[in-house]
Amino acid sequence: MQETCRTGRCSVNQRVVVTIPHHAGKLPQRVFFNPSVILSWHTPECDLPEVKIVLCVDSLILPPTSAEILAVLTPEAVVQSVVQMGITHVVWIPDSVMGTWETGLEQSSVQLIRVCREGECWPLAAGLYTGGARPLIMMQTTGLFESGDALRNIVYDLKVPIYACVGVRNWLNPQSPDSARRFTLPVIDAWQLDHVWVNHDQDLPQMKLHYEQCRNQFRAGIALIAEGAG
Numbered sequence: 001m002q003e004t005c006r007t008g009r010c011s012v013n014q015r016v017v018v019t020i021p022h023h024a025g026k027l028p029q030r031v032f033f034n035p036s037v038i039l040s041w042h043t044p045e046c047d048l049p050e051v052k053i054v055l056c057v058d059s060l061i062l063p064p065t066s067a068e069i070l071a072v073l074t075p076e077a078v079v080q081s082v083v084q085m086g087i088t089h090v091v092w093i094p095d096s097v098m099g100t101w102e103t104g105l106e107q108s109s110v111q112l113i114r115v116c117r118e119g120e121c122w123p124l125a126a127g128l129y130t131g132g133a134r135p136l137i138m139m140q141t142t143g144l145f146e147s148g149d150a151l152r153n154i155v156y157d158l159k160v161p162i163y164a165c166v167g168v169r170n171w172l173n174p175q176s177p178d179s180a181r182r183f184t185l186p187v188i189d190a191w192q193l194d195h196v197w198v199n200h201d202q203d204l205p206q207m208k209l210h211y212e213q214c215r216n217q218f219r220a221g222i223a224l225i226a227e228g229a230g
Contacts, residue, residue: 077201091115137162197224
């Protein structure tokens with residue numbers, strides 16, 4: 001059963017301290033809310049934690065899901081954007097964040113194709129594109145690293161302008177030692193992939209615009225999805 005600790009609405013950049021109650025004898029490892037980020041934990045004299053947050057906060061919900069992720073995109077907004085982009089197929093291996101989009105995508109006009117390894121996404125999407133479809137690849141950064149040779153062949157040798165959404169693990173955690181976070185931008189730059197960042201629902205129109213620009217200019221593109229741990 002979820003507990004909800006509601007706060008009043010605050011203005012942008014106003015710092016708010018919210019005390020989260022002890023839940024079932026165990027401190028929560030992750031707190032979910034939209035649209036803000038966890039800045040720090042603070043343990044006062046008692047056992048109860050405090051969370052310091054900024055931006056506009058409506059509610060805090062705990063306990064976290066088993067995936068223990070932090071994301072600022074809502075599945076409904078993502079699905080709506082994908083449909084509006086005219087995407088016919090999503091070729092993917094979803095991570096913890098993208099997995100929350102699955103139900104909405106399944107209920108939409110988009111056909112989901114789940115592959116076994118990320119390297120399979122690029123040739124499969126290329127075949128769909130050649131056949132007149134409008135495919136979109138979805139994977140996490142670790143999958144992007146793994147699929148680099150397939151990307152090189154499809155995008156540069158065969159010159160197929162594939163577009164992809166890539167979840168950047170731990171991007172929302174500035175202090176994370178995760179090497180996947182550290183190498184994301186160097187790898188994107190090395191592959192010379194035009195990209196935009198998607199940090200909030202408000203950024204989704206920019207992703208749609210970027211997709212259309214890439215499509216019209218016959219070049220590949222990447223939307224980098226800012227994620228927490230997952």
